Amino acid sequence: MRCNDKRMKAIYSDYPYHRLPLKQRVFFFCMKHSITMALYAMCILENKSGKRMIILSQKQSNNINLLKGVSILLVLFIHANIKDTIPNLDDKSALGMWTQVVTRILVDNAVPMFFLVSGFLFFLRPGSIIENGKKSKDIAYTIYIMVYSGVYYPVHTTRSTWIAHLFSGNSLKKIADFETLDYIKMFWNIRNGAPILSTMWFLRDLIVIIMLTPAIRLLVKTMKWSFPLLLICVYLFYSFNVTGMSSSTLFWFGMGSWFAIKGKNLFAWIECFNGNLLLVVWISTLITTIISFYYDWHYETVHAIFGIIHFVAIYKCVSVISISGIPKWLTAVSTASFFIYAFHEPWMGYVLKISYKALHPSGLILYIAPFILVAFATAYSYAAYALLKRYAPRLLNLLTGARSK
Numbered sequence: 001m002r003c004n005d006k007r008m009k010a011i012y013s014d015y016p017y018h019r020l021p022l023k024q025r026v027f028f029f030c031m032k033h034s035i036t037m038a039l040y041a042m043c044i045l046e047n048k049s050g051k052r053m054i055i056l057s058q059k060q061s062n063n064i065n066l067l068k069g070v071s072i073l074l075v076l077f078i079h080a081n082i083k084d085t086i087p088n089l090d091d092k093s094a095l096g097m098w099t100q101v102v103t104r105i106l107v108d109n110a111v112p113m114f115f116l117v118s119g120f121l122f123f124l125r126p127g128s129i130i131e132n133g134k135k136s137k138d139i140a141y142t143i144y145i146m147v148y149s150g151v152y153y154p155v156h157t158t159r160s161t162w163i164a165h166l167f168s169g170n171s172l173k174k175i176a177d178f179e180t181l182d183y184i185k186m187f188w189n190i191r192n193g194a195p196i197l198s199t200m201w202f203l204r205d206l207i208v209i210i211m212l213t214p215a216i217r218l219l220v221k222t223m224k225w226s227f228p229l230l231l232i233c234v235y236l237f238y239s240f241n242v243t244g245m246s247s248s249t250l251f252w253f254g255m256g257s258w259f260a261i262k263g264k265n266l267f268a269w270i271e272c273f274n275g276n277l278l279l280v281v282w283i284s285t286l287i288t289t290i291i292s293f294y295y296d297w298h299y300e301t302v303h304a305i306f307g308i309i310h311f312v313a314i315y316k317c318v319s320v321i322s323i324s325g326i327p328k329w330l331t332a333v334s335t336a337s338f339f340i341y342a343f344h345e346p347w348m349g350y351v352l353k354i355s356y357k358a359l360h361p362s363g364l365i366l367y368i369a370p371f372i373l374v375a376f377a378t379a380y381s382y383a384a385y386a387l388l389k390r391y392a393p394r395l396l397n398l399l400t401g402a403r404s405k
Contacts, residue, residue, distance in 0.1 A: 054124060054260065054263055054264070054265045056124075056265070056267070057268075059319075059322060059323075060265075060267045060268070062322050062326075063267065063315065063318050063319055063322055064117060064121075064267070065334050065335075066318045066321065066322060066326065066330060066331075066334050067113065067117065067314070067315060067318050068114075068117075068334050068337040068338075069330050069331070069333040069334030069335075069337055070314060070318060070330075071110045071111075071113045071114055071337070072110075072333065072337040072340050072341050073333065073374065073378070074106075074107040074109075074110030074113075075107070075110045075111060075199075075341060076340075076344060076348070076373070076374040076377050076378060077102060077103050077106075077107040077110075077370055077374055078103060078104070078107050078108065078110060079199075079344070079345060079348050079349065079377075080103055080348070080352070080369070080370035080371075080373040080374050080377075081099060081103040081104070081370070082099060082103075082352065082356070082366065082369055082370065083096070083099055083103075085352055085353060085356045086356070086366070092294060095366055095367065097290070097293075097294065098367055099370070100293060101290060102370050103370055105286070105289055105290065105293070105303065105306070106286075106310070108303065108307060109307035109308075109310055109311055111202050112248055112249075112251075112252040112307060112311070113252070113311055113314070114202065115205075115206070115209070115248075115249055115252035115253040115256070116252040116253065116255060116256040116266075116311065117256060118206060118253060118256065119209075119252065119253035119254060119255065119256025119257040119260070120256035120257070120259055120260045120266050121256075121260075122210070122213065122256075122257065122260070123213075123217070123256075123257050123260035123261050124260045187204075188204065188243065188244070189243040189244075193241075193243055197345065197346065198345070199341065199342070199344075199345045200342075202341075204244060205244055205245060205246070205249050206253075208244040208245055209245070209249055209250070209253045213257070216253075216254060216257050216261075217257075217261060220257065220258050220261045220262065221261070227254070227258055228254075228255060228258050231250065231251045231254045231255060231258075232251070234247050234250065234251065235247050235248065235250075235251035235304060236301050236304055236305070237301070239300065239304075248304075267315065270312055270315050270316065271316075271319060273312060273316065275316060278309075278312065278313055278316060279313075281309055282309055282310065282313045285302075285305060285306040285309050285310075286306060286310075288302055288306070289302050289303050289306040332382060333378060333382065336381070336382055336385040336386075338400050339381065339384075339385045339388075339396070339399065339400050340377075340378065340381040340382065340385065342399070342400070343381045343384055343385070344377045344378075344380075344381045347377070347380070348373060348376075348377045351373065351376065351377075352373060
């Protein structure tokens, strides 16, 4: 097939046209001089085996990249929670409710969104078991590098009790007192269900869920529509959380997997939602979630429902941003999202603890503290990313699992 568009050639080069039904081959032959990138990308093609292949449009690909940037900012807000720093802060006070909304209710689905997108993209173009295993290997290697270089070595070499407390907190014994088993547990579960670098629980759980992808594929094919219904029931009514797996991880990754395996474009489906109606539903569920927290009325279930609606609303907002013009800073954050995720802690926690003890902030400062912390963490994390990209690109690729080019 001849095509003058280089972008189209890139797509055509890796698509098995010989496997298409005759009428679709004729369609592409007739359209070879006029088909546009957008038209082709929105087509859902069927091959001889009856499987449906999803081709994301350029806009949807851009939206997914932006979604990574938005998600990592939400993760930073989660870690900007000042409740643990301020002694005896009442959850039902004005500051307590504000902190709950800003650093929990509105941002708690940040990591689940990563799981959803990961599940969808994992099965979008499924490879062999070896290729899928390589993805897990890259993630595991990244965990090792980030944990050892970012936390373990400086803690192990310091003798200062004050510094060790900043690194270890109250839930982890001193590195000097570690036994053999502790050195193994620090990669799995040594800090209240998390690795020694607590943010790495996401990658640990992602490795586990990827190992279960053959079972997920089998369940989707055998259970069909019963599979998402089962996930919803478990997520809302039978939640669980064990080391390496939770009902939240299973639901979000599983739903993304289901859309991809069934040949349904998740993001095209979201784009069909009416914006005004979605806004009304979002505001209503947000208010309901806040009230349920204040009165302690089925908060976990209500919050879980809001998290699903909140994701849809976030993606719709990202779509609007991509059309109206993407801010350069958001593009930069999206590009460096994985590095920011891996690098911002534990340094952000140190800044929070030290600044509170040194400055003793009060009043309005406490209300805007999460925004200041997020801006600061984003700035120093991206600065580190830019420096490594400029002066040590190979090291950056090593630390990010070759995610930076």
